[in-house]
Amino acid sequence: MKGRDLLDLADLGADELETVLEAAASMEDVLARRIKKVPTLRGRSLVTLFFEPSTRTRISFELAGKYLSADVVGVNAAAASVQKGESLEDTARTLEAMGVDAVVLRHRAAGAAELLARCLEVPVINAGDGMHAHPTQGLLDLYTVRRRKGELRGLKVAIIGDLEHSRVARSDLIGLTRLGAQVWVAGPATLLPPGLEGLGARVAATVEEALREADVVMALRLQRERQQQGLIPGGEEYARCFGLNRQRLALAKPDALFLHPMPLNRGVEVTSEVADGAQAVLFDQVRAGVAVRMAVLYLLLGGGN
Amino acid sequence: MAEFLWIRGGRIIDPSRGADETADLVIRDGRLTAEAPPTGCPVLDARGLWVLPGLIDLHCHLRDPGQEWKEDIASGTRAAARGGYTAVATMPNTEPAVDTPALVEYQLARAAAVGGSRVLSVGAITVGRQGRELAPMGQLRAAGAVAVSDDGAGVEQAVVMWRALRYAASFGLPVLEHCEDRSLSRGGAMHRGAVSTRLGLPGIPAEAEEVAVARDLVLAEATGAHLHVAHVSTARAVELIRRAKARGVRVTCEVTPHHLTLTDEAVARSRYDPDTKVNPPLRTEEDVAALRAALADGTIDAVATDHAPHGPEEKRCEYEAAAFGISGLETALGVLLTTLVQPGLLAPAALVERLTCGPARVLGHPGGTLAAGAAADVVLVDPRASWRVEPEAFASRGRNTPFKGWNLTGRVVATLVAGKAVWQLG
Ligand SMILES: [Zn+2]
Ligand SMILES: [Zn+2]
Numbered sequence: 038m039k040g041r042d043l044l045d046l047a048d049l050g051a052d053e054l055e056t057v058l059e060a061a062a063s064m065e066d067v068l069a070r071r072i073k074k075v076p077t078l079r080g081r082s083l084v085t086l087f088f089e090p091s092t093r094t095r096i097s098f099e100l101a102g103k104y105l106s107a108d109v110v111g112v113n114a115a116a117a118s119v120q121k122g123e124s125l126e127d128t129a130r131t132l133e134a135m136g137v138d139a140v141v142l143r144h145r146a147a148g149a150a151e152l153l154a155r156c157l158e159v160p161v162i163n164a165g166d167g168m169h170a171h172p173t174q175g176l177l178d179l180y181t182v183r184r185r186k187g188e189l190r191g192l193k194v195a196i197i198g199d200l201e202h203s204r205v206a207r208s209d210l211i212g213l214t215r216l217g218a219q220v221w222v223a224g225p226a227t228l229l230p231p232g233l234e235g236l237g238a239r240v241a242a243t244v245e246e247a248l249r250e251a252d253v254v255m256a257l258r259l260q261r262e263r264q265q266q267g268l269i270p271g272g273e274e275y276a277r278c279f280g281l282n283r284q285r286l287a288l289a290k291p292d293a294l295f296l297h298p299m300p301l302n303r304g305v306e307v308t309s310e311v312a313d314g315a316q317a318v319l320f321d322q323v324r325a326g327v328a329v330r331m332a333v334l335y336l337l338l339g340g341g342n
Numbered sequence: 343m344a345e346f347l348w349i350r351g352g353r354i355i356d357p358s359r360g361a362d363e364t365a366d367l368v369i370r371d372g373r374l375t376a377e378a379p380p381t382g383c384p385v386l387d388a389r390g391l392w393v394l395p396g397l398i399d400l401h402c403h404l405r406d407p408g409q410e411w412k413e414d415i416a417s418g419t420r421a422a423a424r425g426g427y428t429a430v431a432t433m434p435n436t437e438p439a440v441d442t443p444a445l446v447e448y449q450l451a452r453a454a455a456v457g458g459s460r461v462l463s464v465g466a467i468t469v470g471r472q473g474r475e476l477a478p479m480g481q482l483r484a485a486g487a488v489a490v491s492d493d494g495a496g497v498e499q500a501v502v503m504w505r506a507l508r509y510a511a512s513f514g515l516p517v518l519e520h521c522e523d524r525s526l527s528r529g530g531a532m533h534r535g536a537v538s539t540r541l542g543l544p545g546i547p548a549e550a551e552e553v554a555v556a557r558d559l560v561l562a563e564a565t566g567a568h569l570h571v572a573h574v575s576t577a578r579a580v581e582l583i584r585r586a587k588a589r590g591v592r593v594t595c596e597v598t599p600h601h602l603t604l605t606d607e608a609v610a611r612s613r614y615d616p617d618t619k620v621n622p623p624l625r626t627e628e629d630v631a632a633l634r635a636a637l638a639d640g641t642i643d644a645v646a647t648d649h650a651p652h653g654p655e656e657k658r659c660e661y662e663a664a665a666f667g668i669s670g671l672e673t674a675l676g677v678l679l680t681t682l683v684q685p686g687l688l689a690p691a692a693l694v695e696r697l698t699c700g701p702a703r704v705l706g707h708p709g710g711t712l713a714a715g716a717a718a719d720v721v722l723v724d725p726r727a728s729w730r731v732e733p734e735a736f737a738s739r740g741r742n743t744p745f746k747g748w749n750l751t752g753r754v755v756a757t758l759v760a761g762k763a764v765w766q767l768g
């Protein structure tokens with residue numbers, strides 16, 4: 038995978054996904070050490086370019102780079118709205134001229150990572166582009182589930198919520214189905230985009246149908262603006278009809294895992310009881326995020342040579 | 343001394359007279375004539391070529407006045423001539439909008455000064471295309487406007503459309519309506535469907551067009567006015583129009599070459615290339631099939647380019663931020679011949695009809711025919727010539743085309759306006 042971009046999990050075959058997950062397992066060993074530093078990427082530089090604020094993902098990438106001894110520079114380019122791309126192209130050229138070895142991009146426009154990758158020779162890692170993809174989030178979810186469940190093949194995964202606006206859901210769907218899981222989705226009809234079957238999903242008629250006998254349950258974050266946009270009646274209605282509470286989670290298998298991409302809207306898409314409960318693996322996900330990103334940097338930057 | 347030109351031995355396809363035959367065409371002083379050519383008359387050898395009435399585009403954007411970096415009347419009419427168009431109707435979404443007789447006169451005077459393809463001016467439906475007060479259609483028509491449109495956007499309020507149809511009809515002006523319900527399309531960047539879901543791009547549902555078409559058909563039926571639906575793009579919209587026509591509603595419609603040939607998969611295949619971004623958006627396989635069927639059965643009256651040139655800065659950016667539009671004048675005929683006529687999906691005469699007398703009928707324009715006495719607006723086409731679409735070589739300032747790099751078969755060899763060559767393949 039050396040020298041390649043990571044733009045969308047759809048670009049990776051099952052064997053490549055496995056390669057990343059295996060590399061992530063070794064990286065998790067590094068994370069378990071007291072001195073979390075290996076010289077793998079010494080002398081290589083990494084820029085994180087965030088046109089949309091996301092402290093969590095950015096810190097995760099920056100720590101991943103630092104643990105591998107790369108020089109990491111963070112650029113907070115948070116823009117209020119989608120801006121004309123000349124700036125993105127110019128930024129790319131500037132970074133290239135400065136000799137960076139890889140760029141991590143978060144942008145609110147779908148396809149922005151693709152656009153940047155076209156202008157840059159060095160690898161581009163998509164840290165979220167609009168509603169399109171968030172491949173490292175997908176990978177960390179795969180990693181988290183696989184670590185707990187051993188194998189993804191044959192698992193029933195339920196993804197509940199705002200599928201329409203979720204890049205996390207798209208990347209999870211692609212990755213999970215590629216590795217053999219069966220993914221059911223459910224949510225308010227106004228937040229289910231057309232053609233989810235094309236991404237490998239089975240669309241359930243009700244939340245309950247999706248949850249029944251599930252091995253893994255994921256609730257998606259509900260942005261408050263969906264109510265202002267008139268897409269749903271409101272938070273309370275959402276919590277009652279689609280939120281993950283103890284009773285709903287009980288429809289899944291007793292040992293089902295509960296995942297959430299964070300940050301949480303407690304009392305909306307999930308109750309505190311579930312989010313803080315024994316089945317929740319939210320901090321596994323966070324930890325896996327660093328390991329997976331270390332693995333991606335290692336593989337794309339060819340630290341192995 | 344009369345000036346003659348003798349176009350010899352071509353295949354004349356002139357659907358206005360039901361003609362499809364190998365024959366000669368004689369031009370005298372800029373008009374077609376039944377006379378025999380005099381001895382010593384200059385000859386244009388058309389053996390192996392198709393000789394067609396000059397193509398008429400009833401929907402393009404020449405961007406003049408106000409957005410000359412995208413196009414102006416000189417570059418736009420040059421592009422038209424290269425594409426085989428002898429007349430193009432330019433939409434009024436300029437800056438300012440063409441909502442006064444002075445602006446119509448400006449466009450026509452500018453076109454006359456440039457001396458290329460003919461320009462037909464379309465006036466605005468409402469003042470400033472704001473969708474509120476009616477534009478002075480009587481005066482626009484007196485200045486030479488052939489139709490009215492607020493293209494670029496639809497007329498949002500039903501009451502305004504209702505009045506516009508009645509008022510325009512009283513001056514014999516067709517209303518060219520861009521059918522789009524903004525409450526359904528706002529924020530969208532491509533067709534809403536499986537592909538927009540996969541790409542994570544905000545979608546424009548087919549319903550945005552269909553709801554507007556349905557409303558306007560009701561108003562056209564009730565008022566008896568001539569409604570022309572611009573760039574129809576969905577199967578349901580075309581079916582609504584087919585049924586309305588069967589009931590006798592005075593409705594006509596057009597389709598673009600891109601909606602006849604490309605689907606939303608082009609956005610994915612090109613990996614978010616903004617040159618595939620157009621409004622209405624590229625739709626699905628089923629829509630393309632329905633449009634092709636409707637073009638063949640005559641439900642669709644005309645193919646129009648919706649030529650919408652943009653500068654590079656408006657397209658070299660994120661998909662969502664990019665402008666809508668495709669530069670289409672120079673590729674239309676080649677694309678249609680290659681994708682519809684060569685594979686036998688559409689008869690040559692049917693295509694020529696939709697490019698010549700079809701649009702002429704919509705606009706009440708006298709062109710689109712090779713009948714004796716008509717202006718000698720003629721295009722010569724080599725149906726076997728292959729060429730590659732190279733936007734850098736366009737006469738248009740807009741290089742924004744999803745057909746870039748395509749190999750097309752069928753090329754314009756010469757375009758004559760009133761008997762004079764405005765374009766000749768070098
Ligand atoms: Zn339009
Ligand atoms: Zn238009």
